[in-house]
Amino acid sequence: MREKADIDAMRRQNRLLVLGALRQHSVMARIEIGRLTGLSAATITSITANLISEGILEELNGRMEPSSPQRRGRPLVQIGINPKAAHVVAVKISISGMELALADARGVILSRHASRIATYDAMPRSFGTAVAGEIATFLSRSRVASRRVARINVAVQGVADSQAGTVIWSPAFRNRNIAVVEPIQHMLGIPCSVGNDANMIAEGMIGMDQERYGGTTAMVFLGYGVGMGLVIDGQVYHGPTGAAAEFGHMNHLPNGALCRCGRRGCVEAYAADYGILRLAKGEADTVPPTFDxxxxxxLLTLEARARAGDQHASTVYARAGEAIGFGLARLIALLNPGRIVLAGPGTRAMDLIEPHIKTAIDDGVVDELRRNVEIEAAPIGTDMITKGTIDSALRQVDREVFAQGAMTKFQLQLEEAG
Known part of the structure; x- marks a missing residue:
């Protein structure tokens, strides 16, 4: 029995390696998959044949193999993930809003929907039911049966407990411990998980370029809040409950500006959009921040003023950059990441905050620790939260469904559905 269990585990791991290679490179020939994974040609042939027969992979038009003096070029059969193998749904919840995206098994978004939803006064036990209803309506409009959806992943601003499936705290909600996962799974019968939106950005960056972002990398979200997704040795670090890396709620100044979390002096209270506008308006830092x-x-007007030389506006962005920079200096001292990526709408003001981020890092940590850290900004206009939520859902489908073999509950459901 032990030997069979070991063989089954190895088979699942090898299938997962093949799927992971195709997630990174979309379409590959068998020989290329072998080079990337280190698996033998015989193993690759066997695994891909099984995955194709199960409808998880598909063969595509080949391209010519380079010729050599010893042999003529011949077409290489390309293999990719079958887009019809499954669907996933990404849900992004923010202040008074929700966005839904339906993607195929390759991660291509097929349809999207954004709606206003009353988050702030939502009750802990009823909000998840309302979200499930929105998802059901969205799938119906998209003409996709719920049985063809392999997973739903939810991204939310704030602290999410992935084990309990709840939102512990978020500025989007007045109440705490909002049940999300259980109502969705109960109503729709689809596996679901919830996570912090910054962690989803990190998932998306890994999905985009494993080699570049798969070491030890910190992804910092700047916008309606300040968050962090932390990648350690190629994996997003969630902590025991999924609430790790709350960079925005690290203390920047003791007894400083009031944060949405109710504490004073958080990095977010200076660097999130609401903190930036509060300072720009000349309000006292004890004024409760808006939850709208x-x-x-x-924000665009304030940025334009700063670029035009307005001293007060420039000072606002200097203080935001300083808060981010000193926070990053602490992170560098603790973890020595190879790369720091700033993402989100707040990076529109990168030219205004970056000099102050770098100055604060220089002042906050010794040169020997910071000299090899690369800092970059993610492209503006890319919805990294939705992309990462889709990527994380698909990786879970790979592990929990596709890598397990043909006779899984989900595959049987698809066969019964015809």
Whole structure:
């Protein structure tokens, strides 16, 4: 029995290696998959044949293999993930809003929907039911049966407990411990998980370029809040409950500006959009921050003033950059990441905050620790939260469904559905 269990575990691991290679490179020939994974040609042939027969992979038009003096070029059969193998749904919850995205098994978004939803006064036991209803309506409009959806992943601003399936705290909610996963799974019968939105950005960056972002990398979200997704040795670090790396709620100044979390002096209280506008308006830092979504127009106007030389506006962004920079200096001293990526709408003001981020890092940590850390900004306009939520859902489907073999509950459901 032990030997059979070991063989089954190895088979699942090898299938997962093949799927992981195709997640990174989309389409590959068998010989290329072998080079990347280190698996033998015989193993690759066997695994891909099984995955194709199960409808998980598909063969595509080949390209010519380079010729050599010893042999002529011949077409290489390309293999990719079958987009029809499964669907996943990404849910992004923010202040008074929810966005849904339906993706195929390759991660291509097939349909999207955004809606206003009353988050702030939502009750802990009923909110998840409301979200499940929105998802059901969305799938119906998209003409996709729920049985064809392999997973739903939910991204939320704030602290999420992935083990309990709840939102412990979020500025989007007045109440705490909002049940999300259980109501969705109960109503729709689809596996579901919830996680912090910054962690989802980290998942998306790994999915985009494993080699570049798969070491020890910190992804910092700047926008309606300040969050962090932390990658350690190629894996997003969630902590025991999924609430790790709350960078925005590290203390920057003791007894400083009031944060949405109710504490004073958090990095977010200076660097999130609401903190930036509060300082720009000349309000005392003890003024309770707004829980409404901040006007993008107000932020664009403030950025324009700073670029035009307005001293007060420039000072606002200097303080934001300083808060981020000293926070990153502490992170560098603790973890020595190889790369730090800033993402989110707040990076529109990168030219205004970056000099102050770098100055604070220089002042906050010795040169020997910071000299090899690379800092970059993710492209503006890319919805990294939704992308990462889809990527994380697909990786879970790979582990829990596709790597397990043909006779899984999900595969049987698809066969019964015809």
């Amino acid at each position: 979504a901040v006007s993008e127009e107000d």
